[in-house]
Amino acid sequence: MFYREAGQFKKTYAADMAVFPILQDRIGLGIILFIAAVVIPLTGSTFFISSVMIPFLVFSLAAMGLNIVTGYTGLISLGSAAFMGVGAFACFKLTTSFPNVNILVWILASGFFSAVIGALFAIPSLRIKGFYLAVATLAAQFFLEWCFVRIPWLYNYSASGAIQVPQRTLFGHIITGANATPTTRYLVLLAIVVFMTWIASNILHGRVGRTFMAVRDMDIAAELMGIRLLPAKLTAFALSSFYCGVAGAVMVTLWYTGGEASDLFNIRQSFYILFMVIIGGLGSLLGCFLGSALLNIVPLVLKYGLPSIGIAIASETAEHINHLLVGALIIFILIVEPHGMARLWQITKQKLRTWPFPY
């Protein structure tokens, strides 16, 4: 009914292989982008933009990074927060050392530093598999976290060890630091996320992505088919770290105004990102957004939404219930649909296509 494709003919192979072959999807995407880029900045309150949308986008980007290595390549990584940290510190060092170069350039460039470090820690992945590899990536997490605290050069020898991102501008608008309005920061972030998603979609639908998926489904078979495993796995880790690194860079520049590593890039953050990927859907770009939305927004609705509709609960009780509900929700979603919310959406879509006559 809503997804009636009748009358949409594909005249070329290219059209048939498109990422969004159905017209309604393309319209839907357009509407979502319109809402995100125009409606939200115009109507959203400061709180909504700065505490809901910005974290949502940052974590979507980080989740995308993790999804590349975990969802598409099948290698569980528990070090994503540390790779975010590499990006964040790289961006901070770059922009304080070369203040004249545009911050956007440095945000994207910091991803490369992260990619190199990520590939370095990926070397054992050829021999180690499954949960063993997951635990091995924890070595990266803890080691890098230690480096962020112990190498004063990284935070420009500030006594507290915290970094403070200086004010930078883009086309005359202030986009980082405390004087940047949430709307500006949000729009810049949105542009970065859309751009990065587009790139990711292209990479993952192409040869590289297919290589990843072959490795995920069975690496020995992939090897027999002529895929060189080590380069494939290293690329996956590098690409994943690149995305995480950019996510970390935007986290300290566009979301926070700086911060401290042990606080922002700790092991809990790594787990949190893994949550999003699994809840959202492994191996799905849409899943990254869904997972990030669920885990960022549900706690906020519980904490701030309930009191405003008249259910008054003490702040810490809300926090307890919050934990309980988030936990229960995770288990519930996994039971209902172990492949995450992205799969739920696909099923819904399928139903909508045939509704009201499924047979």
Added chain:
Amino acid sequence: MLYNILIDPFVQMGASPDLFVQTLWEGLVSGVLYALIALGFVLIFKASGVFNFAQGIMVVFAGLTLVGLHEKGVPAWIAVLLTLGVMYVLAIAVERVVLRPLVNQPDIILFMATFGLTYVLIGIGEFIFGGEPKQMITEQLFLPTGSIDVNMLGGRVTFQKLDIAAAVIASAMIIGLSLFFQYTRIGRALRAVADSHKAALSVGISLNQIWAIVWFAAGIVALITGIMWGARSEVSFGLDIIALKALPVLILGGFTSVPGAIIGGLIIGVGEKMAEFYWGPLVGGGIENWIAYVIALGFLMYRPQGLFGDKIIERI
């Protein structure tokens, strides 16, 4: 530089053997305690293939329940029994609500479900007992306090009675569990399940029952771990981070091996204390946190399935 890394630490070891013995002892004790946490992981992984992330919070939860009940006026030994009861109910609930509907799902999904469980347990624990850390009821549980000082090797070596007790209890528990697995009917059923779910089902072993039992066993291990760590520090929600220390122990020893967990625990415990004590000052200290993983990674490069893990056989 090289001298500092390669020679000086050993010179120090020789120069003050009492400190060396003390460090070794500290390492062994924390190794035993890591092994205890790892044991909880291994039990569950062996029987159900679930990588139970919630083991850490189960430790906190068990300790908290025990102390919380005691605070409410329940005598210590009844509190222990009640806590065991709570852990039993938890095991049954986990089996019913989480494991049963998720049977046959990929490992990572079950892993994720235990994340959910972690959150639920944090929520319940804080809701009922509050977030404040609590003192472990060491004396009421007849755990010894104080220490034995031994003058040896030209110095003083201190052995905490509590640490000795921890080592004894942990060893007793490990032996008990091995005997249980080796000789009882349930133990054999459990090993059968670990080998093959289908084969076990076909000879009439109830998977659900076995799962409830291993989760309960892991709950008991968690309670004991909670008491021990609680007595060394305090019972607080910060304690669940200690459980992460069990992870290098696991990759070192293998996810499926009980002796592996113990030997892995000891290697990691001693290794990290030695590294921190003798090599830490060279780079500013605080390396204890990641050195365990580096040790484990080093071993993994030679044996990707851990020291005692089942050999991974891959077929197409």
Added chain:
Amino acid sequence: MKRNLTLSALLAATALTMAAPVQAQDSVYVPLLTYRTGPFSGSGVHIANGMRDYLEMLNQRDGGIGGAKIVIEECETGYDTKKGVECYESTKAKKPVMYNPYSTGITLQLIPKAAADKVPVLSMAYGLSAAADGTNFPWVFNPPATYWDGASVFIKHVAAKEGGLDKLKGKTIGLIHLDAPFGKEPIPVLEALAKKYEFNLKLYPVPAAQMQNQGSVWLSIRRDKVDWIYNQGWGAMNPTAVKEAVKNGFPMEKLVGVWWAGGDDDARAGEAGAKGYKTLNFHNTGAQFPVMQDILKHVVDKGLSQAKKEQVGENLYNRGVYNSMLIVEAVRNAQKLTGKKSVTGEDVRRGLETLNITEARLKEMGMEGFANPMKLSCTDHSGHNKVFVSQWDGSKYVKASDWMDPIKDVVRPLIEEEAKTFVGKDPGWPKRTEACDKAA
């Protein structure tokens, strides 16, 4: 994506309804960023109780501050920076008079935001030490003393016990600290003092994940034959440190904690062995002061508090009371300066800068002997006020030294220098434009 949008819409709606401020009568809105959950809740609960109860007591007894009712709202941060910033964003629209972030991470986030949003941040004896420089940080206050002052008082205490500053030469002094910005704060001052007085400084970092597992750190302390230890720890790190010190036979009277390492639970953990443990302090413990009796009478006995009766008077509870006293005095001061009852954040910033709590005022508030007079100024946002050493007598903390001045001639130049480097490279850092008031 649809689900995402409906959720966002719902949230947008709630956010909008929340933004509408309710101000029927004269009131001041004081959001308290507290943490009663999370790994650090052990200390957070007591502070939160103390802060809330004092404000509640004023509401009950006097009907607020100078006729304006105090609207108290607690926002749970769980000591988590993300949640803390959310709390800030969500309460910002309701015209708060000031923020008490209660975590170094959150403080660091709020420091630049405060200037942009024109709300003062009161990080009482925590946060960024360099923020004591009012010229570069007009919106941030950290009275009555910074971590750097604390470290210098510790050195003075050591000197007093050893028999003079010249006796420090050749002594080994250790700093055991949480391996995070909070823990690393005192290092620059201790290094400067080590150079000046020629003692050896040893650092013992404890990573957050190792807080409850400090065996090797204390062995190193034993190996290095450390004479005095300064403990810059928080949460579960403190009771563990006390226990380990007892275990390793370190003399308790030579283990001195920063003021945050002075929870009653921290010392209680060491049982009998912890007797003699010291901590810095800037207010007294106990419930014998008139102000505490008022809290008991108007709040606790009426069942309006979450604290147990016996917790009133404990060190961290009193810390919360002291913190709230600063809030209230700043607001009162602002009311005096502006002549209005419902003051704004901008007024309260002026109130804080002219804060001058005299002996007479303390007596008026029923805090005689509880706290020491203190004073702030436009350039000095911390005051570098006097601090003393408390000692655990086995069941409570008792005053164990006189009030001591920090070594200001070492600390102050360091602060100004660090403040410059902190804001130095940022073209967007606001230059101070706020005028300086005469004391009211």
